[in-house]
Amino acid sequence: MAPLASGEVLLRHTAIGVNYVDIAMRSGLYPVQLPFVPGVEAAGIVEAVGADVYLFKKGDRVAYGASTQGGAYSQVRNIPAAQLVKIPPAVDDKTAAAYLSKGMTAHALLRSTYRVGPDDIVLVHAAAGGVGLILCEWAKHLGAQVIGTVSSEAKAITAKAHGADHVINYLEEDFAGRVRDLTAGKKATVVYDSVGKSTFLKSLDCLRPMGMLVSFGQSSGPIDPLSVGELSVKGALYLTRMALPWYISSRVALEQRSEALFGAIEQGILHCKVSQRFPLGEAAEAHRAVGGRQTTGSSILVP
Numbered sequence: 001m002a003p004l005a006s007g008e009v010l011l012r013h014t015a016i017g018v019n020y021v022d023i024a025m026r027s028g029l030y031p032v033q034l035p036f037v038p039g040v041e042a043a044g045i046v047e048a049v050g051a052d053v054y055l056f057k058k059g060d061r062v063a064y065g066a067s068t069q070g071g072a073y074s075q076v077r078n079i080p081a082a083q084l085v086k087i088p089p090a091v092d093d094k095t096a097a098a099y100l101s102k103g104m105t106a107h108a109l110l111r112s113t114y115r116v117g118p119d120d121i122v123l124v125h126a127a128a129g130g131v132g133l134i135l136c137e138w139a140k141h142l143g144a145q146v147i148g149t150v151s152s153e154a155k156a157i158t159a160k161a162h163g164a165d166h167v168i169n170y171l172e173e174d175f176a177g178r179v180r181d182l183t184a185g186k187k188a189t190v191v192y193d194s195v196g197k198s199t200f201l202k203s204l205d206c207l208r209p210m211g212m213l214v215s216f217g218q219s220s221g222p223i224d225p226l227s228v229g230e231l232s233v234k235g236a237l238y239l240t241r242m243a244l245p246w247y248i249s250s251r252v253a254l255e256q257r258s259e260a261l262f263g264a265i266e267q268g269i270l271h272c273k274v275s276q277r278f279p280l281g282e283a284a285e286a287h288r289a290v291g292g293r294q295t296t297g298s299s300i301l302v303p
């Protein structure tokens with residue numbers, strides 16, 4: 001282990017979050033600098049602090065959710081203290097590792113990218129996935145009508161249990177037509193699309209005039225280029241490509257979003273549970289399961 005640099009802490013991981021972005025980084029879809037240790041999210045105990053670390057001390061229970069340089073698939077690591085937040089006593093390490101990144105993403109999507117409220121009809125793609133379940137539950141709590149898309153009946157049941165009012169199987173049904181029918185022609189005010197290639201264009205057709213398409217992932221592959229004029233033709237639509245690191249780039253923003261997430265867990269707004277657990281040594285199996293659409297909710301690796 002390299003000596004601690006100024007501003008770093010030595011962290012012993014107790015649980016590691018598995019995110020779809022780990023697969024994108026491992027496969028080369030998102031370029032990384034080699035050699036590379038995957039993983040953007042984990043919880044653990046501070047074992048030592050370097051110079052100029054004032055926010056944390058040995059023994060603190062902490063987590064991080066956006067380590068863009070990777071490194072979470074490990075037992076111990078050095079990490080800049082600026083990326084860490086303290087885990088409140090009511091939240092266990094496994095929940096923190098499973099939810100910090102996905103939950104701060106959901107918070108940014110629902111409260112900042114587009115501010116969801118009771119007048120909204122929200123379409124969430126991959127609604128039974130890690131981010132998807134949180135979006136459904138939180139959007140419902142905010143008073144919105146929630147429509148989710150999934151690939152199976154079992155996932156439809158899971159999404160409904162987490163707040164989706166209606167669920168569409170987008171492998172079997174024309175989801176844009178179904179959204180139009182379910183909303184009596186009004187269509188959605190916002191679409192949260194992490195699926196990308198296979199859903200993106202049709203997502204535009206799910207929106208009412210001046211609605212917003214929030215693209216925030218590409219689980220099915222990279223999105224084809226879009227002519228800006230299409231946004232005019234389809235109803236003066238808004239389009240944004242959300243990315244969490246920009247939404248937590250200051251210490252204040254990181255603390256506000258993590259506190260909002262932990263608060264939502266403590267208040268029972270989010271019913272967070274870890275759906276899949278794998279030993280760290282079986283990370284490959286975890287990637288096969290998440291990448292193969294076999295999982296619901298959140299998954300962790302246990303070191």
Ligand SMILES: NC(=O)c1ccc[n+]([C@@H]2O[C@H](COP(=O)([O-])OP(=O)(O)OC[C@H]3O[C@@H](n4cnc5c(N)ncnc54)[C@H](OP(=O)(O)O)[C@@H]3O)[C@@H](O)[C@H]2O)c1
Nearest residue numbers: 019020129130131150151194216217218219220243244293
């Ligand atoms: N922009 C950001 O800052 C940010 C932050 C966090 C996550 N994300 C993105 O959000 C998405 C969800 O992340 P997650 O970790 O919670 O993963 P996840 O949703 O648990 O897993 C991905 C889901 O995508 C769906 N999917 C649709 N087409 C697929 C295909 N061809 N191959 C594989 N999966 C497909 C599957 O659900 P069905 O079987 O129901 O189709 C699958 O379960 C990812 O795209 C991730 O990169 C973005």
